[in-house]
Amino acid sequence: MERxxxxxxxxADAGKVATYLRNGGYKGLDAAFKMRPEEIVQIMKDSGLRxxxxxxxxxxxxxxxxxxxPSLPKYLLCNADESEPGTFKDRLIIEKAPHLLLEGMMIACxxxxxxxxxxxxxxxYEYGARILEDAIAEASSAGYLGRxxxxxxxxxxxxxxxxxxxxxxxEETALLxxxxxxRGQPRLRPPFPAIAGVYYKPSVINNVETLACVxxxxxxxxxxxxxxxxxxxxxxxxxxxSGHVKKPGxxxxxxxxxxxxLIFEHCGGMRGDKAVKAVIPGGASAPMLAxxxxxxxxxxxxxxxxxxxxxxxGVVVMEEGTCMVKTAYIINRFxxxxxxxxxxxxxDGTPWMTQILKRIEDGKGRPGDVELLESLCTGIFxxxxxxxxxxxxxxxxxxxxxxxxxxxxxxxxxxxxxxxxGLHGF
Numbered sequence: 001m002e003r004x005x006x007x008x009x010x011x012a013d014a015g016k017v018a019t020y021l022r023n024g025g026y027k028g029l030d031a032a033f034k035m036r037p038e039e040i041v042q043i044m045k046d047s048g049l050r051x052x053x054x055x056x057x058x059x060x061x062x063x064x065x066x067x068x069x070p071s072l073p074k075y076l077l078c079n080a081d082e083s084e085p086g087t088f089k090d091r092l093i094i095e096k097a098p099h100l101l102l103e104g105m106m107i108a109c110x111x112x113x114x115x116x117x118x119x120x121x122x123x124x125y126e127y128g129a130r131i132l133e134d135a136i137a138e139a140s141s142a143g144y145l146g147r148x149x150x151x152x153x154x155x156x157x158x159x160x161x162x163x164x165x166x167x168x169x170x171e172e173t174a175l176l177x178x179x180x181x182x183r184g185q186p187r188l189r190p191p192f193p194a195i196a197g198v199y200y201k202p203s204v205i206n207n208v209e210t211l212a213c214v215x216x217x218x219x220x221x222x223x224x225x226x227x228x229x230x231x232x233x234x235x236x237x238x239x240x241x242s243g244h245v246k247k248p249g250x251x252x253x254x255x256x257x258x259x260x261x262l263i264f265e266h267c268g269g270m271r272g273d274k275a276v277k278a279v280i281p282g283g284a285s286a287p288m289l290a291x292x293x294x295x296x297x298x299x300x301x302x303x304x305x306x307x308x309x310x311x312x313x314g315v316v317v318m319e320e321g322t323c324m325v326k327t328a329y330i331i332n333r334f335x336x337x338x339x340x341x342x343x344x345x346x347x348d349g350t351p352w353m354t355q356i357l358k359r360i361e362d363g364k365g366r367p368g369d370v371e372l373l374e375s376l377c378t379g380i381f382x383x384x385x386x387x388x389x390x391x392x393x394x395x396x397x398x399x400x401x402x403x404x405x406x407x408x409x410x411x412x413x414x415x416x417x418x419x420x421x422g423l424h425g426f
Contacts, residue, residue: 001254005213007023015097017099017138017144025099026215027215029103029106029218031219040110043217044217048222048232049210050233052207053207053210054282062206065194066112067194073199074201074204075117076112076116076206077119077203078205078206079205080094081163082170083169083170083338085316086283086315087313087314088242092250095128101132102136102144104210106144107215108206108214112202118159118161118179119132119161120161123162126162133160163178163184167334168340173187173386174187228254235255236253238252243316243318244271244322245267253266256299258298267317271319274320274321277319277322278291278324279291279318281310282310283312283313284314284316285387285391285392286398287308290402307401321418322418323361323419324418329358329361332357332396335395339351340388342386343389350380356376365407374400380393406418
């Protein structure tokens, strides 16, 4: 497959506006200015573009929810708070293709009638934030940001807002609260952001990769985009692969690629040529799959049918000899630490799960601990204010689904009987 999102990342000065223009950049924006905003929204619907941040919601449908009243100020927010463990695809776009992201934001703002855009970027992405600041300055100097852009009558300003290291701010309503200077905690919905978003005005929130897909759709047409990959999951997709593979990295592929092809054809196979024990297909919140599921296509529907999800497409591959108890502990410890504390099931339940998992991992597990973990999962799932607590539950349930005997063995033997090299845990 040809590179679309990553086509220019190997060029010298790939992040500079001159390089971007030389390689065909901003043609999508020029095409957009020849259309009515509602036409662009329909093109996004026809393309089948789905959100690349995790939920997989129709981008065009999301844009269409914005009220058309011209008297209402509207906002676009780019969610660049890439904090899901195992996920680093957006970082590559930010650092190597910042103008692709900006062009996608410009088109989206024109389509929904927004004069202001924000990029909410993970606090740890200091280098990426500097790259984006420079790109915004370059775009402004070249006439692609500011007043009356390229004689279109459309004006736009884009601002960078750096987070402070809170994973919860990747949840879209917590992101809104943070931008407004409030504590980063989720809001009760409804009202949804399309009606009451940032500053309680109509707002669209899109992921970095989602917005990066927009320019090529405007330039080459929705039918072209819809023809890439599966019918229900079209377009190019970035997979961030890490773990026990020979060639970890970010791979741009259609969503019909299987786990087996991703690992053995693109990533060079397993390090040390060990067998695959488990794969987390969509970031730490996605339930893991066992080695026998490698024939699964990496699209939204196929992974859901296997009991997991595409999520952020952060693919963590684990080899035989990996301890699933410690893996579950590491993942749950993260979610427990990042809980905002707003609701009781997540605030109290995730630390309790972490405590039990740590006890089992340390060889102090008790009979009944596995059943207690399952009971906690039931008590948390579907009862949280947002998806963070449920993400911890789904990750643990995935481990228990395929590797429950390892948990029992840890308790019975009072030690790990799986790890072969002392490097247990992903």
